[in-house]
Amino acid sequence: MSGADWLERWRQGRIGFHLQAPHPALEGFWGRLELRAGAKVLVPLCGKSQDMRWLVERGNPVLGIELSPLAIEQFVAEEPCSAGKRRTALRYRQSGFECTRLGRIELWCGDFFHFQVEQAAELAGFYDRAALIALPPATRQRYAHHLAQLLLPGTRGLLITLTHDDPCRGPPFSVTHAEVEALMAPNFELVLCDVATAADGLVESVWQLTRRGPVRQAHSNRSRDEHP
Numbered sequence: 044m045s046g047a048d049w050l051e052r053w054r055q056g057r058i059g060f061h062l063q064a065p066h067p068a069l070e071g072f073w074g075r076l077e078l079r080a081g082a083k084v085l086v087p088l089c090g091k092s093q094d095m096r097w098l099v100e101r102g103n104p105v106l107g108i109e110l111s112p113l114a115i116e117q118f119v120a121e122e123p124c125s126a127g128k129r130r131t132a133l134r135y136r137q138s139g140f141e142c143t144r145l146g147r148i149e150l151w152c153g154d155f156f157h158f159q160v161e162q163a164a165e166l167a168g169f170y171d172r173a174a175l176i177a178l179p180p181a182t183r184q185r186y187a188h189h190l191a192q193l194l195l196p197g198t199r200g201l202l203i204t205l206t207h208d209d210p211c212r213g214p215p216f217s218v219t220h221a222e223v224e225a226l227m228a229p230n231f232e233l234v235l236c237d238v239a240t241a242a243d244g245l246v247e248s249v250w251q252l253t254r255r256g257p258v259r260q261a262h263s264n265r266s267r268d269e270h271p
């Protein structure tokens with residue numbers, strides 16, 4: 044599925060992946076990461092996920108990256124009112140991305156693979172729900188590598204994957220535990236936190252990942268220079 048296909052899906056409103064409430068695994072397992080308050084979280088391929096609002100309410104600012112401008116517009120339009128008022132979104136352009144800031148949520152509109160390590164300096168956590176599994180097999184290797192090179196050693200995150208009985212069908216693509224390990228283990232320590240069967244027969248797995256490598260002056264530009 045190409046970027047153009049995703050844009051078309053958003054245009055047609057074919058967004059069955061979107062959840063109206065925060066993902067239960069986020070609520071259940073995020074605390075295990077023990078991220079410091081204020082640690083900024085990267086949400087690749089973020090759609091208009093409610094999980095981003097949940098993360099901010101938990102004290103973690105968010106940087107979401109999403110290809111579709113429509114997804115971002117909808118996220119802004121669906122911002123809940125507080126005391127009868129809606130916050131105003133700030134718009135700006137940075138490093139080739141059209142950016143929207145809504146409180147402590149920054150949404151960068153563009154291709155995740157164009158997001159560069161220099162722009163990722165402040166990231167201290169990440170959250171992938173339906174990002175890896177949205178990508179076809181050949182792109183998943185590229186995604187795993189790109190994600191790893193954006194993150195400093197010691198950075199922790201959650202990854203939620205799915206398996207189903209047809210390896211050719213997707214998205215969502217079935218990504219087996221063996222594939223998750225093959226893709227991620229070279230750069231991340233992995234802990235499988237949970238495996239649960241959803242109502243539609245899909246099996247969802249929740250992983251805790253920690254970026255491997257020597258943690259030296261973590262989250263400073265200097266340590267990024269030493270990043271493997």
Ligand SMILES: C[S@@+](CC[C@H](N)C(=O)[O-])C[C@H]1O[C@@H](n2cnc3c(N)ncnc32)[C@H](O)[C@@H]1O
Nearest residue numbers: 049060088089090092109110154155172173177
């Ligand atoms: C399955 S959806 C998941 C969205 C979100 N994570 C959620 O849980 O609702 C995948 C999203 O990735 C976006 N996307 C696909 N390829 C992308 C890319 N290369 N860069 C940024 N976003 C991309 C799509 O537009 C879509 O919104």
